[in-house]
Amino acid sequence: MPDDVPLEEPPRRMTTRSHVPGPLIDGAGPNAWQSLHVWEVLLTATTLVPAAFMLVSDMPARDKTVVVGCLIGILPLYFLLGRPAILSDDRRRGTVYIVLMVALFAPAGLLAPQTTYALFGLCPQCFMVFPARRAMIAVIALNLPPAIRYTVLSDEPQPFNFLMVITVIIFFSAVFGGWIERITTQSEERAVLIRELERSRAEVARLSAERGAQAERERLAGEIHDTLAQGFTSIIMLLQAAEAQADPSRHLTLAVRTARENLAEARLLVTTLSPAPLDGSTLDEALERLTNRLGEETGLAARFEVSGGSRPLSPPVEVVLVRAAQEGLANVRKHAAAGTVIVSIAYRDGSVRLEVRDDGCGFDPSGARGYGLRGMRARVEQVGGTLAVTGSPGGGTSLEVVIPTEPTDQGV
Numbered sequence: 001m002p003d004d005v006p007l008e009e010p011p012r013r014m015t016t017r018s019h020v021p022g023p024l025i026d027g028a029g030p031n032a033w034q035s036l037h038v039w040e041v042l043l044t045a046t047t048l049v050p051a052a053f054m055l056v057s058d059m060p061a062r063d064k065t066v067v068v069g070c071l072i073g074i075l076p077l078y079f080l081l082g083r084p085a086i087l088s089d090d091r092r093r094g095t096v097y098i099v100l101m102v103a104l105f106a107p108a109g110l111l112a113p114q115t116t117y118a119l120f121g122l123c124p125q126c127f128m129v130f131p132a133r134r135a136m137i138a139v140i141a142l143n144l145p146p147a148i149r150y151t152v153l154s155d156e157p158q159p160f161n162f163l164m165v166i167t168v169i170i171f172f173s174a175v176f177g178g179w180i181e182r183i184t185t186q187s188e189e190r191a192v193l194i195r196e197l198e199r200s201r202a203e204v205a206r207l208s209a210e211r212g213a214q215a216e217r218e219r220l221a222g223e224i225h226d227t228l229a230q231g232f233t234s235i236i237m238l239l240q241a242a243e244a245q246a247d248p249s250r251h252l253t254l255a256v257r258t259a260r261e262n263l264a265e266a267r268l269l270v271t272t273l274s275p276a277p278l279d280g281s282t283l284d285e286a287l288e289r290l291t292n293r294l295g296e297e298t299g300l301a302a303r304f305e306v307s308g309g310s311r312p313l314s315p316p317v318e319v320v321l322v323r324a325a326q327e328g329l330a331n332v333r334k335h336a337a338a339g340t341v342i343v344s345i346a347y348r349d350g351s352v353r354l355e356v357r358d359d360g361c362g363f364d365p366s367g368a369r370g371y372g373l374r375g376m377r378a379r380v381e382q383v384g385g386t387l388a389v390t391g392s393p394g395g396g397t398s399l400e401v402v403i404p405t406e407p408t409d410q411g412v
Contacts, residue, residue, distance in 0.1 A: 036083065036086070036087075039121075039124055039125075039128070040078070040083075042120065042121045042124070043074070043075070043078060043121040043122070043124075043125065044075060044121075045121065046117055046118045046119075046120045046121030046122070047071045047072065047074050047075060047118050047121060047122075048071070048072070048075075049117065050071060050112070050114045050115050050117050050118055051067070051068045051071040051072055053114050054067050054068050054071075054112055054114060054115075055068060057112075057114075059111075059112065063111045063112070066107055066108070066111060067107070067108045067111050067112045067115060070104045070105065070107050070108040071104075071105075071108055071115065071118060073104050074101060074104050074105065074118075074122070077097065077100055077101060077104065078097070078101075078125070081093055081094075081096060081097035081100070082094075082097045082101070082125060082128075082129070085097050085129060086128045086129060094129035094130070095129075097125075097129065098125070098126060098129055098130070098138050101122060101125065101142075102138065102141045102142055105118065105122060105142055105145065106144075106145045107145075108145075109142075109144075109145030109146045109149065110145045110146075110148060110149050111149075113146070113149065113150070115146070116146045119142055119143065119146075122142055123139050123142060126138035126139050126142070127181065131181060132181045232262065233330065233333075233334070234255075234258045234297060234333070235255050235258050235259055235262070237297070237298075237333070239251070239252075239255055242255065254296060254297050258293075258297070282310075282312070283312070283313060283318045283321060283322070283345070284304075284306055284310055284345065286318075286322055287304060287321070287322065287325050287343055287345060287354075288304040288343075290322070290325055290326060290329060290343070291303065291304040291325075291329070291341070291343045292304070294329045294332070294333060294341065295341075297333075298333055300332070300338060300339065300340065300341050301339060301340040301341070302340075302341050302342075302343070303340075303341075303342050303343070304342075304343045304344070305342060305343070305344040305345075306344070306345055306346075306347075307344065307345075307346045307347070308346050308347030308348055309347050310347055311347060313352060313405060314405075316382075316383050317352065317383055317403050317405065320379045320380055320382070320383050320385065320401070320403065321345070321352070321354050321401065321403070323376065323379055324354055324356075324376050324379070324380065324387070324399070324401045325343055325354060325356060327373070327375075327376045328343075328356030328399040329341070329343070329356060331397075331399075332356070332358045332360065332397075335360075335361075335363070336358045336360030336361060336362075336396075336397060337360050337361045338358035338359050338360030338361075338396070339359055339360075340358065340359045341356065341357070341358040341359075342355075342356075342357045342358075343355070343356050344357070350404060350405060351402055351403060351404050351405055352402070352403055352405055353400065353401070353402045354400070354401040354402075355398060355399065355400045355401075356398070356399045357396065357397070357398045357399075358396050358397055359396045360396055360397060361393065361394060362391040362392050362393050362394055362395045362396050362397050363391055363393065363397060364391075364392070364393065373389065376401075380401055380403065383403055384403065384404050385401060385402055385403030385404065386401070386402050386403075387399075387400070387401050388400045388401075388402075
């Protein structure tokens with residue numbers, strides 16, 4: 001998954017939450033405090049403004065003290081209990097907060113009609129702490145003291161008008177609270193999905209990194225097998241042959257040349273990882289050089305043939321063909337006990353075919369389990385080609401690689 005593809009928009013901070021176990025979604029950090037600040041301003045205004053009006057009213061001093069004290073007491077109650085309960089979703093602390101808030105508002109609501117305006121700040125607090133149904137119970141409890149005052153304690157009761165007002169407040173609270181809960185629930189579900197996507201993305205990145213590391217290890221193992229390991233094998237065989245000869249100079253010369261070529265392979269493996277036989281030469285020249293070197297080192301009748309219109313191929317295809325020829329010739333050297341080996345490449349319309357054929361002891365291809373053959377097949381399949389190994393005990397072996405070529409490989 002590309003890192004530059006955004007999974008989601010930056011999460012928006014929320015003022016309330018649905019009641020799921022765990023901390024408040026997006027409840028930490030400056031943005032969350034800023035969002036609660038809006039409700040804190042509303043709560044402060046709706047409690048202090050009625051308290052200020054009560055201070056200049058002609059209400060008896062005792063009642064005035066009770067009303068103002070109750071309204072102002074709601075604010076420290078909110079900051080000590082309410083805010084921590086909302087941010088941490090502490091249900092027990094939230095219940096204590098709402099009960100004490102109702103208890104503080106009840107005397108003020110019974111004594112002064114002006115305190116009714118505080119309900120605009122107190123009712124949202126219920127929905128911040130409780131889910132909608134329980135919050136409505138708290139809203140009704142908050143509206144009971146003003147209702148009792150207007151319908152029972154007032155000198156001129158106006159039950160109809162006040163009940164209309166209370167009904168509107170409760171209806172508005174129910175609609176507004178339900179809407180807030182739905183929005184909060186959706187936002188919380190979205191936040192959960194975002195976290196799951198982030199975890200999935202991290203897991204995909206981890207698996208991709210592991211797969212990439214595994215692929216790189218396999219690639220390097222194939223490169224080392226096709227270059228350094230085969231070169232060391234050739235050097236050992238040449239030195240062993242030199243020990244058995246009265247004049248070992250020829251074999252020693254070939255061993256030194258092989259060692260130098262192996263060193264070149266190692267250096268290129270560290271830098272460009274392009275096959276040394278192709279360095280500064282065409283594919284046909286590289287294949288011919290590999291074939292002739294096998295003949296020089298082993299004394300086999302080695303021949304290289306080209307058919308069709310020779311043409312440059314894409315670098316990945318040339319690399320695969322060179323590696324396949326190296327592996328095929330290495331198997332001839334180690335296992336075939338052959339007298340003749342022929343390496344041929346045929347350029348066709350839309351494909352190229354490489355064959356390494358010998359007249360040696362042959363083998364049963366179904367029993368082949370070596371790393372070299374597996375690695376060669378993987379290389380060929382990576383460029384869309386096919387690998388076929390045919391042979392029988394005593395009947396020689398033929399290794400054939402066919403790779404489709406793109407229009408750019410055909411000189412179009």
